[in-house]
Amino acid sequence: MNEHQPSIPAQLAAHRTADLMRQVILAAAPAALISTWYFGYGVVLNLLVAICFAYALEASALYVRRRPIQHHLADSSVLVTAMLFALSVPPGIPWWMIALGTGFAVLLAKQVFGGLGQNPFNPAMAGYLFLLLAFPLEMTAWHVSEAVIDPDSGHSVLGLASFCGQLELLFPGLIFSSFDIDGLVMATPLIESKLASKSALMSAWSEGRSLLARGSETGWEWINVAYLLGGLYLIIKRIITWHIPMSILTTVLGWSLFFYSPEQSAIVGTPYLHLFGSATMIGAFFIATDPVSAPTSNPARVVYGIIIGSCIYGVRVWGSYLDAIAIAVIFGNFLAPLLDHMLRPRIFGQISHSRAAPAPLGQASTENTAHE
Amino acid sequence: MLSQAVRWLTEGRLASFSGGIRPPKQTQRTLRSRVMATPIPERLIMPLTIYRKQERLTPAVRIGEAVRKYQCLATHLQDPDLILHAPTSGMITAITRDVLEIQSDGLDQALILCGNTTEKITQADILQSIGRAGIVGQGGAGYPTVKKIRLAASAGVKVLIVNAAECEPFVCCDEALIREFADQVVKGAEYLMQASAADAGVIAIESDKHEAIAAIQEPLKASSLTLRLLAAKYPAGDERILIKSLTGQEIPDSANPAERGILVQNAGTAKAVFDAVKLGQPSISRIVTVAGAPLKTPKNFSALLGTPVSDLLSWCGFEHEGHSEEPSAHLQHTDHLKIIVGGPLTGRRADMFCESVQQTTTCVIATDKINFPASGPEHACIRCGFCAEACPVRLLPQQLLLHSRNFDEHNLNSHGLHSCIECGACAYVCPSKIPLVQHFRQSKEILRDSAAERSESQLRQARYRHWQTRQGRTARRQVKQAAEPERETPFSRENARSEIAEAVARVKEKKSGKRQ
Ligand code: SF4
Ligand code: SF4
Numbered sequence: 003m004n005e006h007q008p009s010i011p012a013q014l015a016a017h018r019t020a021d022l023m024r025q026v027i028l029a030a031a032p033a034a035l036i037s038t039w040y041f042g043y044g045v046v047l048n049l050l051v052a053i054c055f056a057y058a059l060e061a062s063a064l065y066v067r068r069r070p071i072q073h074h075l076a077d078s079s080v081l082v083t084a085m086l087f088a089l090s091v092p093p094g095i096p097w098w099m100i101a102l103g104t105g106f107a108v109l110l111a112k113q114v115f116g117g118l119g120q121n122p123f124n125p126a127m128a129g130y131l132f133l134l135l136a137f138p139l140e141m142t143a144w145h146v147s148e149a150v151i152d153p154d155s156g157h158s159v160l161g162l163a164s165f166c167g168q169l170e171l172l173f174p175g176l177i178f179s180s181f182d183i184d185g186l187v188m189a190t191p192l193i194e195s196k197l198a199s200k201s202a203l204m205s206a207w208s209e210g211r212s213l214l215a216r217g218s219e220t221g222w223e224w225i226n227v228a229y230l231l232g233g234l235y236l237i238i239k240r241i242i243t244w245h246i247p248m249s250i251l252t253t254v255l256g257w258s259l260f261f262y263s264p265e266q267s268a269i270v271g272t273p274y275l276h277l278f279g280s281a282t283m284i285g286a287f288f289i290a291t292d293p294v295s296a297p298t299s300n301p302a303r304v305v306y307g308i309i310i311g312s313c314i315y316g317v318r319v320w321g322s323y324l325d326a327i328a329i330a331v332i333f334g335n336f337l338a339p340l341l342d343h344m345l346r347p348r349i350f351g352q353i354s355h356s357r358a359a360p361a362p363l364g365q366a367s368t369e370n371t372a373h374e
Numbered sequence: 375m376l377s378q379a380v381r382w383l384t385e386g387r388l389a390s391f392s393g394g395i396r397p398p399k400q401t402q403r404t405l406r407s408r409v410m411a412t413p414i415p416e417r418l419i420m421p422l423t424i425y426r427k428q429e430r431l432t433p434a435v436r437i438g439e440a441v442r443k444y445q446c447l448a449t450h451l452q453d454p455d456l457i458l459h460a461p462t463s464g465m466i467t468a469i470t471r472d473v474l475e476i477q478s479d480g481l482d483q484a485l486i487l488c489g490n491t492t493e494k495i496t497q498a499d500i501l502q503s504i505g506r507a508g509i510v511g512q513g514g515a516g517y518p519t520v521k522k523i524r525l526a527a528s529a530g531v532k533v534l535i536v537n538a539a540e541c542e543p544f545v546c547c548d549e550a551l552i553r554e555f556a557d558q559v560v561k562g563a564e565y566l567m568q569a570s571a572a573d574a575g576v577i578a579i580e581s582d583k584h585e586a587i588a589a590i591q592e593p594l595k596a597s598s599l600t601l602r603l604l605a606a607k608y609p610a611g612d613e614r615i616l617i618k619s620l621t622g623q624e625i626p627d628s629a630n631p632a633e634r635g636i637l638v639q640n641a642g643t644a645k646a647v648f649d650a651v652k653l654g655q656p657s658i659s660r661i662v663t664v665a666g667a668p669l670k671t672p673k674n675f676s677a678l679l680g681t682p683v684s685d686l687l688s689w690c691g692f693e694h695e696g697h698s699e700e701p702s703a704h705l706q707h708t709d710h711l712k713i714i715v716g717g718p719l720t721g722r723r724a725d726m727f728c729e730s731v732q733q734t735t736t737c738v739i740a741t742d743k744i745n746f747p748a749s750g751p752e753h754a755c756i757r758c759g760f761c762a763e764a765c766p767v768r769l770l771p772q773q774l775l776l777h778s779r780n781f782d783e784h785n786l787n788s789h790g791l792h793s794c795i796e797c798g799a800c801a802y803v804c805p806s807k808i809p810l811v812q813h814f815r816q817s818k819e820i821l822r823d824s825a826a827e828r829s830e831s832q833l834r835q836a837r838y839r840h841w842q843t844r845q846g847r848t849a850r851r852q853v854k855q856a857a858e859p860e861r862e863t864p865f866s867r868e869n870a871r872s873e874i875a876e877a878v879a880r881v882k883e884k885k886s887g888k889r890q
Contacts, residue, residue: 077754
């Protein structure tokens, strides 16, 4: 028997886990930059704080669990979690909320279950959902620079004043109002915003306004376009498959077309708004595709996408929450193991599904004589 | 089913299968030189175990005995088809449980062969020649060819497939073989067809082996075989995958392809069959690819069986410590240098001094750091599903891994662990560098052991129950005899019948009573 023991298939895979994670980060980076451009420094500050906390918490959890810290941190998965979390939370929430959220994500949603690969739920979304339930008000308010809402206010989104304003919001009491933070206002994103009635991108286009001007209300759309392109990049690079994003987008589009009526668009939203006016793209391409918590076979992935897409639409239109990505993804996570179990591919050479009585191995292998 | 299979075969499409991987071929450098016959090595190591070490041969010679080329060295006690011949003349220097060593004298004195020169060669002739030559399948496990043919012929074989698809990187012995011995391969394949009484014959080559394809066109014209091109994917050359690609039939792991009317033989086997039938030559050599970056001139050898791997390597311009002037200079170099026997995906690490060429040896690879990085630390499975995409038999390796780690027997079975062909495609693509195949092999072994144990314990239980009933019967009879000794009647059929009838009547009574 010893003859077959030491065989080691050469592992020359094009991808390493850490590379995969880095590619995901790379693909999301343009969208993060555009968010910063439109919404100010809050986005970057959130990212920094979340990454620092996530790394520190992961390292301490690994220390407590007596795992090789460097080896596990090197897979960069915690960086992706922190990034997705930070990009989902609104700018302008205090640091301790970010710490709580990342703590929930890294410690409770991931490490408690045994670390990378073992977590049944998407950690970033678990953290987000936790914050959303605990602080519903703060989590749906977007503190952005006044310049975003009113271009004539005289404040610059990327100016020093708004930077200090964001810093003040992040670390309350850090800078004792020596700076003027009046330049920051609160705006709720998505459906309540002016986007609701009419596509801002289209109207800006037809009115001849500069699409990249901050006041043109096109921020969300550009961000979504960036996520879409980033996602397509990941698909082309074969890091994710098309199944989950496409089925989510098609489902959302399908439902919004089905329920669309011009008089009601303020309530149910337009298809365009559903796809480009909110977090749909990051959800479809970056969050729902998290391989650990998603199903692994392609048919199961399609069903998973349909469930998430329907859930997104349903919660948005008939639920009380404005954006439903986190709820939908966590809901999908609940069903992922079941989908994986039920929608298995037919095994080579077996007539029906593998659930039909498995051949006892010992018997099978003795009959299996002729291997040429 | 079969007509469908035949239609698939005759359509000239590129045959393919789902899943699989496309590793870089890396055969160019090796194929630059033609197949070279090796010099006669000083020492030949002939293994006495064959077919995955399941069968053991008994030596027919003694230590110190002089042998001549083609002389019979060892046979199987029960099975005359398993036989080993001397590849060259020399003296037997050692016989252990597993190997037999020959010190060659360099003279290559041969016994006189009698080939078959008659016009009409019958099926029985061919089978006899193959059996006498001791040919075993050159592609995989080394199952005796003549047995495989007999099995297939008795099941009514329809199609013979000659497998010339070597899909692993570095391996190119079949490509070189067909490039240079195409007519012999085709002739051998025809003999195989005749021997197995197959209706159709197909030679399957991967579509990127242009030289081999070009070389085989001519001999094919005069034969009844057809050429089918395969998509250049790994593992196109696996028996079941090959059948699936060519005929669309999926043969489960519990069935033998021969039962479905399909016989697969390796191209190298076909050549050996030609030699055996036409020249009467026993199987004493085969074509071996010797490749790898550390070699100056990698090439394909027509190597005598028993040639030590270290000799092959040094003929290719590779110097190991033993032959080097300054051993220390090479020690560092050889630190990470490993020898792989077989392809990089299904082969195994081997010691170059103990290992020798056998009929199943396709390739010897000297590894380098770039193509064979040290298996780094394994990361957690991120369930990316790359492995499932690569799996040619549509398993879910990530689930199998999970169940292997937990050793969940039920789920391992229901996820089809027994269907895993151990091709290594999943491990190849895994970004977390998880040695999936090792896990699967281990689990398979444990499952097999536990199945064996279970059947044994079932047997024991059955025996015990049997013993108990017998005890009971004897006891009852003794009691009976003690009570009424005068009614002792010898056992007879009539008695037994009436007793049984009485018993049945009693049971019936009881039953009807119960119902009321
Ligand atoms: S390829 Fe490796 S990491 Fe990806 S799912 Fe399969 S076993 Fe897990
Ligand atoms: S080794 Fe087994 S599980 Fe892995 S790809 Fe090959 S057949 Fe599939």
